[in-house]
Amino acid sequence: MNQAPSSTNDSTLAVELSDVWKSFPGVTANAGVNLSVRTGTIHALLGENGAGKSTLMNILAGVYRPDRGELKIHGQSHHFRNPADALSAGIGMVHQEFRLIPSFSVAENVVLGSAATVLRTRQVELQVSELAERFGLKVDPSQPLWQLSMGERQKVEILKILWRNAQVLILDEPTTVLTPSEVGELGDILTKMANDGRSIIFISHKLHEVSGICDEATVLRQGKTVASALPIESTGQRELAQLMVGTSASSTDRPSPSTPGAPLLELDGLSALGDRGLEAFSNLTFQVNSGEIVGIAGVAGNGQRELADVIAGLRPSTTGSLLMDGADITTASPQFRFKSGLAYIPEDRLGVGLAPRLSITDNAILRVYRQQRRGPFILAEKALSYCKDIVHRFGVRSADLEGPIAALSGGNLQRLLVGRELDGEPSVVVASQPTRGLDVQGVKAIQELLIQQRDSGVAVIMISEDLDELLTITDRLLVMESGVIRGEFDPRTASRDEVGMAMLSDGQAITDT
Amino acid sequence: MTEASLIGLFVATVSFGALLYLAALGELLAEKAGVLNLGVEGMMAVGAVTAFIAGVELKNPWAALLVAMLSSAILASVHGFFTVGLGAEQVVSGLSLTILGLGLAAYLGKDYVGLPPGAELVPVEWAGLSDLPWVGPIFFSQAPIVYLALLMGITVSFVLSSTRLGLALRAAGESASSTDSAGHSVLGLRLSAVAAGGALAGASGAYLTLSITPQWAEGLTAGRGWIAVALVIFGAWRPGRVGIGALIFGGTLALKTRLQTFGVDFSPIILSMLPYVLTLVILLVISIQARKRPSPAPFGLGLAYRREER
Numbered sequence: 147m148n149q150a151p152s153s154t155n156d157s158t159l160a161v162e163l164s165d166v167w168k169s170f171p172g173v174t175a176n177a178g179v180n181l182s183v184r185t186g187t188i189h190a191l192l193g194e195n196g197a198g199k200s201t202l203m204n205i206l207a208g209v210y211r212p213d214r215g216e217l218k219i220h221g222q223s224h225h226f227r228n229p230a231d232a233l234s235a236g237i238g239m240v241h242q243e244f245r246l247i248p249s250f251s252v253a254e255n256v257v258l259g260s261a262a263t264v265l266r267t268r269q270v271e272l273q274v275s276e277l278a279e280r281f282g283l284k285v286d287p288s289q290p291l292w293q294l295s296m297g298e299r300q301k302v303e304i305l306k307i308l309w310r311n312a313q314v315l316i317l318d319e320p321t322t323v324l325t326p327s328e329v330g331e332l333g334d335i336l337t338k339m340a341n342d343g344r345s346i347i348f349i350s351h352k353l354h355e356v357s358g359i360c361d362e363a364t365v366l367r368q369g370k371t372v373a374s375a376l377p378i379e380s381t382g383q384r385e386l387a388q389l390m391v392g393t394s395a396s397s398t399d400r401p402s403p404s405t406p407g408a409p410l411l412e413l414d415g416l417s418a419l420g421d422r423g424l425e426a427f428s429n430l431t432f433q434v435n436s437g438e439i440v441g442i443a444g445v446a447g448n449g450q451r452e453l454a455d456v457i458a459g460l461r462p463s464t465t466g467s468l469l470m471d472g473a474d475i476t477t478a479s480p481q482f483r484f485k486s487g488l489a490y491i492p493e494d495r496l497g498v499g500l501a502p503r504l505s506i507t508d509n510a511i512l513r514v515y516r517q518q519r520r521g522p523f524i525l526a527e528k529a530l531s532y533c534k535d536i537v538h539r540f541g542v543r544s545a546d547l548e549g550p551i552a553a554l555s556g557g558n559l560q561r562l563l564v565g566r567e568l569d570g571e572p573s574v575v576v577a578s579q580p581t582r583g584l585d586v587q588g589v590k591a592i593q594e595l596l597i598q599q600r601d602s603g604v605a606v607i608m609i610s611e612d613l614d615e616l617l618t619i620t621d622r623l624l625v626m627e628s629g630v631i632r633g634e635f636d637p638r639t640a641s642r643d644e645v646g647m648a649m650l651s652d653g654q655a656i657t658d659t
Numbered sequence: 660m661t662e663a664s665l666i667g668l669f670v671a672t673v674s675f676g677a678l679l680y681l682a683a684l685g686e687l688l689a690e691k692a693g694v695l696n697l698g699v700e701g702m703m704a705v706g707a708v709t710a711f712i713a714g715v716e717l718k719n720p721w722a723a724l725l726v727a728m729l730s731s732a733i734l735a736s737v738h739g740f741f742t743v744g745l746g747a748e749q750v751v752s753g754l755s756l757t758i759l760g761l762g763l764a765a766y767l768g769k770d771y772v773g774l775p776p777g778a779e780l781v782p783v784e785w786a787g788l789s790d791l792p793w794v795g796p797i798f799f800s801q802a803p804i805v806y807l808a809l810l811m812g813i814t815v816s817f818v819l820s821s822t823r824l825g826l827a828l829r830a831a832g833e834s835a836s837s838t839d840s841a842g843h844s845v846l847g848l849r850l851s852a853v854a855a856g857g858a859l860a861g862a863s864g865a866y867l868t869l870s871i872t873p874q875w876a877e878g879l880t881a882g883r884g885w886i887a888v889a890l891v892i893f894g895a896w897r898p899g900r901v902g903i904g905a906l907i908f909g910g911t912l913a914l915k916t917r918l919q920t921f922g923v924d925f926s927p928i929i930l931s932m933l934p935y936v937l938t939l940v941i942l943l944v945i946s947i948q949a950r951k952r953p954s955p956a957p958f959g960l961g962l963a964y965r966r967e968e969r
Contacts (some may be wrong), residue, residue, distance in 0.1 A: 209840065209966065228966075230842030245837035247830055249953050258830050259841035261823040292953055306841070423950070 159221065160185040160314050160345035161206065161237075166215030168201055170553065175201035176212070177369040183314070183362075185220070188336055188346045190356040190378065192390055193366035194585030196555035199349050200242070202366070203316045206347075207239035208232030219314070233259060238307030239316040244299050246291055253287035256305045278305055281338050282331075295447075296323040304335065315339065316347045321355055322583060325445050333359040351390065351585060353383045365389040390586070400638075401597045404621045407436035410605035411457070411574050415466035418456045426452035427629035429466065434574070434605040439596060441620030441637065442609040444649050449629035450609045451493055454578040457607070458490040459483045460498075470574060484513060489572035491564055493579045493609075495556075499563045502552040506544055507533040509551050510566055540565030541591060557588035564592055568599060575599055578609045593619050613645060625649050664920065668913055669797045676902075676909030677801070677808035678866050682887035683894070683901050684808075684815050685859030689735075690891055691819060692852035693832035693959040697753030698738055699860050700884025701760020702731040706864025708768040711875040715777035720869050723778050724804070727865035728858040734760055735857020736850065743849040746963035757884070765877045776873040780804060780866075802870040804862065811859065816898035828852055832957030835964035845964050860884070883912070889938040895945065895955040908934040 161183040168176040175198045183189040193199045204210045208226035217224050219235050226232045246255050253271045271287040278285055283301040307315050321329045336346050336359060350356050357378055365373040373389050411434040420426035427449030434440045444450055455461035459480035468476045475483055492498040500509045510533035511518050518529040533547055542561045544554055577596060581589040597619060600606050610616050616623055623635040625648040633648040682699050689696045710727035714720060738756045741747040780802045788799040819825035830838040831848040838845050868875055886908055894901030911934060915927045945954055
């Protein structure tokens with residue numbers, strides 16, 4: 147609407163979705179969406195969490211059936227009944243959660259959708275590696291998938307689609323699992339595919355990535371198309387951001403400086419093992435004071451997740467000690483730590499933080515159900531009013547408090563989780579990737595909550611991969627790499643490059659070139 | 660212990676091994692596709708009784724075998740309908756199937772108890788080979804179902820490892836959503852695996868009444884269906900290893916009835932526990948290894964799949 151679609155006729159349009167509607171119980175995810183993607187281009191599909199991007203793409207990929215709407219591929223009308231229909235029409239999708247099988251080899255994963263009746267392993271592996279080389283995807287086809295990193299798994303997903311010779315590739319927030327250098331690599335791969343005549347739909351809400359990779363953009367807001375086929379080059383990031391959120395999304399201003407008090411959390415020579423039994427981090431010594439936010443920066447997989455687990459009591463430490471408010475909690479149970487005032491916002495919201503099949507109310511009282519009971523019974527009324535209170539105070543948008551929590555969008559899940567954790571008036575907050583995958587307003591809300599906590603004298607540890615965020619809201623910044631602290635920075639004076647260098651200090655030489 | 664009785668022991672080992680192998684292969688197929696079917700005992704019983712009845716009525720052992728396989732496949736499909744079609748709890752449905760199958764077999768067979776068999780599958784004679792010492796009687800004078808079991812083992816192994824169908828079937832057992840998005844019908848794959856598994860359990864039951872003990876009595880299956888379920892775990896979901904396990908477990912069954920004649924003072928009850936003890940040991944090994952590598956159990960085993968559920 148901001149701009150008329152560029153002069154197109156049906157033959158140059160790879161995908162044409164018009165007036166698509168789709169409702170789930172309590173939510174209308176798509177309310178008359180339109181989308182046109184020109185052949186051979188990389189098309190950005192932008193929108194906040196819950197704007198209906200994933201739903202629309204699941205319709206295009208045949209996973210969901212639309213309630214209403216028309217779908218044309220290369221000018222031909224289609225009604226997909228299942229993903230197989232979409233695949234045979236040339237549509238392939240890389241979902242946010244990969245659809246890969248850990249016990250299968252790379253080659254088996256790739257050919258699963260379309261294999262010869264009888265498989266000759268050698269031959270299949272050879273064909274897969276030929277295809278991979280054509281588009282610059284580096285993977286070993288005989289390797290079992292469970293040994294691969296997230297970035298490599300994404301390449302396998304893309305290979306799967308290319309193997310089916312899909313002409314339209316949908317990537318649902320592909321960069322969330324990638325390191326910055328991998329994002330660049332992905333951009334090159336996608337450009338190669340577009341030059342090969344394929345069309346790519348790139349779902350994202352990271353504007354700087356979109357402007358580096360995509361040709362055109364469609365913006366969704368609250369289930370509707372607010373702008374279509376915007377040429378990226380001539381549209382400013384600010385304009386895109388405005389379209390996405392509806393109002394001007396000003397960049398977060400630095401909060402007022404903190405007034406740190408006594409140390410509330412002290413790590414002394416702490417070490418722990420990772421999931422594979424290798425050392426995740428070693429000999430960490432630092433402290434977090436009352437009234438400050440300490441940021442932990444680093445590329446994912448350098449021990450940050452394990453560190454958060456150890457502080458929360460979900461993973462044993464191998465050496466060293468952990469003190470909270472002067473008391474040794476090195477071997478204390480998670481329940482004891484929570485009672486002593488430790489709040490934990492885990493990275494894995496739906497797995498560790500919340501129970502997906504339980505209701506919103508059940509999830510809200512998960513930590514404090516002992517207060518909503520009489521004898522062995524939970525008091526439903528009391529639990530519900532407690533839940534309403536959290537939902538209200540932390541701005542969770544939800545239709546049905548008795549409904550399963552999995553129906554909430556990412557941002558609302560996080561508000562509920564953060565609300566639940568902060569409600570107990572903690573003295574220490576450990577927040578692991580608290581704003582990842584959230585929309586602009588969600589990010590802001592969560593950041594403000596953490597700053598509020600800080601101002602009321604809480605010690606906050608914030609683990610994030612978003613360096614800009616850390617530089618804006620933290621009071622001290624530690625950089626973690628290969629399980630050790632590579633440097634401490636003052637975010638007021640540190641430059642982005644300096645910190646970035648520390649993040650990549652050693653690992654870089656091993657992974658690249 | 661004479662040479663003849665030792666040969667007899669090995670003959671029975673192979674024969675019981677084949678009996679267990681057929682049923683275990685069926686369970687392996689279903690589990691590889693992601694459906695746990697604890698109804699093996701019931702399906703075997705129905706296979707046994709329908710084979711016997713069809714033998715009496717039709718006087719043709721091959722027709723009887725076919726009837727048994729079909730009956731058990733239909734019974735298995737009831738499990739398939741509830742668990743795959745409706746997403747019902749697999750353990751509950753499977754246990755019900757065992758109880759239903761045992762009851763159904765008792766009901767169907769009540770007029771046939773004690774009757775002489777109408778048809779039998781007699782041992783195959785292999786020209787030249789059957790007369791060899793030791794290997795002749797042990798491997799080349801067995802009932803045709805033994806060779807069927809071997810053939811099925813090779814077939815299942817080949818299909819699973821080297822065909823598109825096998826790849827899709829294993830995928831359905833590992834991750835239904837991946838299989839679905841790859842364009843395979845999870846419903847179709849799982850239903851057919853469960854039905855095929857039922858047919859194999861039926862063949863195993865038929866082997867009992869057409870060859871091993873050619874008569875019908877209630878409780879004839881005597882828990883062998885459960886051994887077949889354990890065998891799949893013991894063999895770490897691999898057709899070859901399950902085959903080796905079948906011979907070991909078959910050996911315990913064969914030995915159980917012969918201990919006394921061998922003059923060994925050892926309780927046959929302890930021997931009956933052996934398959935389960937061995938299975939527990941294997942479970943332990945798998946669990947310890949699982950810290951370093953994925954477990955050999957299909958990852959989606961026991962999980963129902965509905966496409967639009969988040």
